[in-house]
Amino acid sequence: MTNDLSVRNIVRKFGDFTAVDDVSFDVPQGSFFSILGPSGCGKTTLLRMIAGFDEPTAGTLTIRDQDMRGVPPNKRPVNLVFQHLALFPMMNVVENIGFGLKRRGMSSAEISKRCVAILERVDLPGYGKKRIDQLSGGQKQRVAIARCLVMEPSVLLLDEPLGALDLKLREQMKVELKKLQANVGTTFIYITHDQSEALVMSDRIAVMNEGRFEQVGSPRELYNDPRTPFVARFVGDNNSWSGEVEESAEYTTICTSEGLHFRARSHRSYKSGTRVDLFLRPEALRIEPKDLTGLNTFKVSVKAILFDGANSRLLTVMPGGHELLVNLPQNRQFDHIEPGASITLGWHPDSGLCFKV
Amino acid sequence: MKKVTLLAAACCFFMATAVQAETLKILTWKGYAPRVLIEKFEKDTGIKVEATFSNNEEMIAKLRATRGAGFDLAQPSQDRISSVQEKFKIYQAVDYSRIDTKLFIPSMLDAVKSNTKVGDNSYAVPFCWGTSGLIVNSDKAAKADDWNALMDPEFKGRISYRLKRPTLIAVGFALGYDPFALYSDAVGYKEMLDKVAEALINTKPLVKNYWANGDGLLESMRSSEVFVAMAWDSGGWKLHDENKAIDFKAPKKGALGWIDTFAIPSKAKNVDAAYKWINFIMAPENAAYFTTQEKVPTASQGANAFVSAEVRANFERSFPQETIDNIKWYPPVPAKLEVMEGKILDKIKAAK
Amino acid sequence: MMGNGFRITFWLFLSPVLLWLFLLIVIPHIDLLLLSFRGESDMGDPIWTLQNYKNFFIEPIYWYTFLRTALYAMITTFCTFILALPVSFYIVKLARPRTRGFLTVLLLLPFWVSELVRVYGWMILLRESGVFNYFMLKMGIIDQPIEMLYNDITMIMGLVYTSMLFMVVPLISVMESLDDSLIEAAHDLEASRFDILRTIIIPHCKPGITSGSIVVFMLALGNYLTPNLMGGKNSLWFTEQIYNQFIASFNWNQGAAFGFLLLVLSSVIIWVGLKVTRQNLGEVAS
Ligand SMILES: Nc1ncnc2c1ncn2[C@@H]1O[C@H](COP(=O)(O)OP(=O)(O)OP(=O)(O)O)[C@@H](O)[C@H]1O
Numbered sequence A: 001m002t003n004d005l006s007v008r009n010i011v012r013k014f015g016d017f018t019a020v021d022d023v024s025f026d027v028p029q030g031s032f033f034s035i036l037g038p039s040g041c042g043k044t045t046l047l048r049m050i051a052g053f054d055e056p057t058a059g060t061l062t063i064r065d066q067d068m069r070g071v072p073p074n075k076r077p078v079n080l081v082f083q084h085l086a087l088f089p090m091m092n093v094v095e096n097i098g099f100g101l102k103r104r105g106m107s108s109a110e111i112s113k114r115c116v117a118i119l120e121r122v123d124l125p126g127y128g129k130k131r132i133d134q135l136s137g138g139q140k141q142r143v144a145i146a147r148c149l150v151m152e153p154s155v156l157l158l159d160e161p162l163g164a165l166d167l168k169l170r171e172q173m174k175v176e177l178k179k180l181q182a183n184v185g186t187t188f189i190y191i192t193h194d195q196s197e198a199l200v201m202s203d204r205i206a207v208m209n210e211g212r213f214e215q216v217g218s219p220r221e222l223y224n225d226p227r228t229p230f231v232a233r234f235v236g237d238n239n240s241w242s243g244e245v246e247e248s249a250e251y252t253t254i255c256t257s258e259g260l261h262f263r264a265r266s267h268r269s270y271k272s273g274t275r276v277d278l279f280l281r282p283e284a285l286r287i288e289p290k291d292l293t294g295l296n297t298f299k300v301s302v303k304a305i306l307f308d309g310a311n312s313r314l315l316t317v318m319p320g321g322h323e324l325l326v327n328l329p330q331n332r333q334f335d336h337i338e339p340g341a342s343i344t345l346g347w348h349p350d351s352g353l354c355f356k357v
Numbered sequence B: 001m002k003k004v005t006l007l008a009a010a011c012c013f014f015m016a017t018a019v020q021a022e023t024l025k026i027l028t029w030k031g032y033a034p035r036v037l038i039e040k041f042e043k044d045t046g047i048k049v050e051a052t053f054s055n056n057e058e059m060i061a062k063l064r065a066t067r068g069a070g071f072d073l074a075q076p077s078q079d080r081i082s083s084v085q086e087k088f089k090i091y092q093a094v095d096y097s098r099i100d101t102k103l104f105i106p107s108m109l110d111a112v113k114s115n116t117k118v119g120d121n122s123y124a125v126p127f128c129w130g131t132s133g134l135i136v137n138s139d140k141a142a143k144a145d146d147w148n149a150l151m152d153p154e155f156k157g158r159i160s161y162r163l164k165r166p167t168l169i170a171v172g173f174a175l176g177y178d179p180f181a182l183y184s185d186a187v188g189y190k191e192m193l194d195k196v197a198e199a200l201i202n203t204k205p206l207v208k209n210y211w212a213n214g215d216g217l218l219e220s221m222r223s224s225e226v227f228v229a230m231a232w233d234s235g236g237w238k239l240h241d242e243n244k245a246i247d248f249k250a251p252k253k254g255a256l257g258w259i260d261t262f263a264i265p266s267k268a269k270n271v272d273a274a275y276k277w278i279n280f281i282m283a284p285e286n287a288a289y290f291t292t293q294e295k296v297p298t299a300s301q302g303a304n305a306f307v308s309a310e311v312r313a314n315f316e317r318s319f320p321q322e323t324i325d326n327i328k329w330y331p332p333v334p335a336k337l338e339v340m341e342g343k344i345l346d347k348i349k350a351a352k
Numbered sequence C: 001m002m003g004n005g006f007r008i009t010f011w012l013f014l015s016p017v018l019l020w021l022f023l024l025i026v027i028p029h030i031d032l033l034l035l036s037f038r039g040e041s042d043m044g045d046p047i048w049t050l051q052n053y054k055n056f057f058i059e060p061i062y063w064y065t066f067l068r069t070a071l072y073a074m075i076t077t078f079c080t081f082i083l084a085l086p087v088s089f090y091i092v093k094l095a096r097p098r099t100r101g102f103l104t105v106l107l108l109l110p111f112w113v114s115e116l117v118r119v120y121g122w123m124i125l126l127r128e129s130g131v132f133n134y135f136m137l138k139m140g141i142i143d144q145p146i147e148m149l150y151n152d153i154t155m156i157m158g159l160v161y162t163s164m165l166f167m168v169v170p171l172i173s174v175m176e177s178l179d180d181s182l183i184e185a186a187h188d189l190e191a192s193r194f195d196i197l198r199t200i201i202i203p204h205c206k207p208g209i210t211s212g213s214i215v216v217f218m219l220a221l222g223n224y225l226t227p228n229l230m231g232g233k234n235s236l237w238f239t240e241q242i243y244n245q246f247i248a249s250f251n252w253n254q255g256a257a258f259g260f261l262l263l264v265l266s267s268v269i270i271w272v273g274l275k276v277t278r279q280n281l282g283e284v285a286s
């Protein structure tokens, strides 16, 4: 499989401040690639360099094996869906969508044919004559995407396009975007600070922090096997303890600051006495496990029940005051648990992961 | 409520101060009320003088708009008084008993009296006089000596004049008419104007610009942008002081002579002060000071003795006796002519 | 009771304003309007007549001058627009905040002196013995001084210079509301610079362009000094004709009629302009 986009050692500095710091990655053709990171980590800056609105301070950028240095945005085979969509308010829907084709000098019959087709594709048939301010948020969203897709770009760039939508619509659009991408087969590079968007839609995700890529991998890899504490914290929910290594063997044994002894995985072995953080997903904690062999166990008291259907959790506290989230399976088995109750939790050493601080 | 009272109080205050100091408001030409003389007059009489500078047309328009109010004294040219007075009644008759007639050259006083007569009354006394003629840079245009120099292709691009009625008259003379004789013959005058317009339109490419501002013209002559211009004698003499090559020349067909006067607007507030000013400025030393400053001779009897030698030399150089005798003095303008002339002037200006 | 008291004070405070407006704006205009319908019969008696208005259409000089004035005012408006657009774009979108303030002051600077001084300034620069000619001669670009004053191009330049601010200010205010990402989006969709200007910037700035154009057009049409002093021999401007009627010909009736014709005809031109560009005044004002 060929790469639509290759980025090598790209750097962007604003004065002394490095917004994008030595980033390299490849995006295979037809894939859905997300860049996930907290606000201000440099995502937009990176995307603007790919689109051509900004030049890298150093590094190279090739799209379909063509070096993009010095190529202006209107000459690049990529299109950008802006963070705030940037639909042209002075034009109606078809004029917006046909804008780029018209610039290419395409005949108006051909343009209107393609506009009809793409509107069909984004599920807005018959909306062509509407003014932009007559559309709902989700519809605008789709028009913005259609406006780019109709250009048949090699790569479609999307800058937090769901940011302005309400939660419900966002959930819905997530799925639709994924379907749309699968349908059209265009390479998507999607920027977001919302890890659930990234996890749901992407083939591959790059986690970005302070201008650097922390880890690039499939959603599952990132979730199950974070390579850095930042990824562990940022992707999905995690409970954490800090402690010291006692022994490093098949499992690493640590003593937490509360004095508990846990065994857990680590990517490498640490000398005893090393300070580490231990991360553990809420769903790895089992409530009142029957079979305790090989598990780390300890007692907590229930502080609150966070009911959220299939996502329900228990908020528990350890004797020292340390709070933990625990998944609460909705199979009626634990209906008896009330706030204030004292319960035993257990977890398998394979689920916990230690990182040197 | 407070605001209103305050405002009222302020108004009263201003009115009070306005009444308190006696003022004389003169509507005149630039230079006709020199600062030194104003200060002297204020010291002598305690009357404050406010001078507003203008020209004939604007003076008349201003007074007409207020129906003769707003000023205590005006200084229109003598030929522009009687028809205006007949129509708009903006002046009051001059009480010659309040004027010190000994201060005036008798022939001039009489001429102005008769030229500004409407009904039984006369409406002006003379102040100063001068002529319109040519200002010529003799290094560049030695042969310019008559009005037709203004249309001479030899001076292409170096000619300037005002697009105003005196130019029409001058060109009328140049074309062999006697415009002043035609004043009473509207049809004949119209014919002449058409010929004048034709001539001026045909020679338009020769003209550098139509000057509108005296200082602007002097600058153009000084910098040799213009060689021949139609202008007032005093301007030519000013330039002669700086550059001997430039001088005023009375055209062969005769310079156009004008007399500027004193006339009292019909609703003047301070008539006493107006008469005081007239008698003050016509005193020989004061009139001579004015002449020396502005190079404009006055109707003051005996002022000549006090005028500086250079200024007198100017006059004697440009005006030997036969030239004086040849001056064409403007007679009073009949009312109808000005509308006619206005149209012709527009036509000339608009032509390509 | 209280409402009543308020109403009275309200009117008490408003009445001077209304009176002021009435006295200063409405009354003189009514007076002029009446004047414009007065004339003299052949016997010299004052009568009511339409002759003053008829004269405008009968006498070619008058309507020719008006057409010329209107045409040049339009050219001025257009030139001002062409110049003001990049200037305001630069000020709003490209300049740094400090440069922005500086540039705005630079635009305001000419208005700290009176129009007369400004026009004389230009004349000193452009005249045959002027500053430009001096330097061009010195540098050997020309060997004969050239007269740059007294032609239509110089006059239009003077008018454009005077009008610039009145176009730039409304343009700046509409441009500030133009989202940069719209321009970038168009650029991303393969639009050239000119396409962006034509399809995004100008449509967005339309209200500002219209209001700026109206102001500049009216200012140019009503200008007196610049065409008169810089335009020279051929530049009879309609305002000058009004002035001449009032001042030189003492024909106030004709002058008043011209004044009203100017008002009506320029309003018609603006109305047609709005219709042609499919706008209405309410939109522009908001
Ligand atoms: N033109 C610029 N000049 C200086 N600093 C800039 C510029 N553009 C961006 N930055 C800085 O670079 C950093 C990254 O900005 P960027 O817009 O890429 O963040 P982001 O990851 O897209 O954030 P968000 O999720 O909030 O949109 C920020 O700290 C920002 O302040």
Ligand SMILES: [Mg+2]
Pocket: A043, A044, A045, A083, A159
């Ligand atoms: Mg961003």
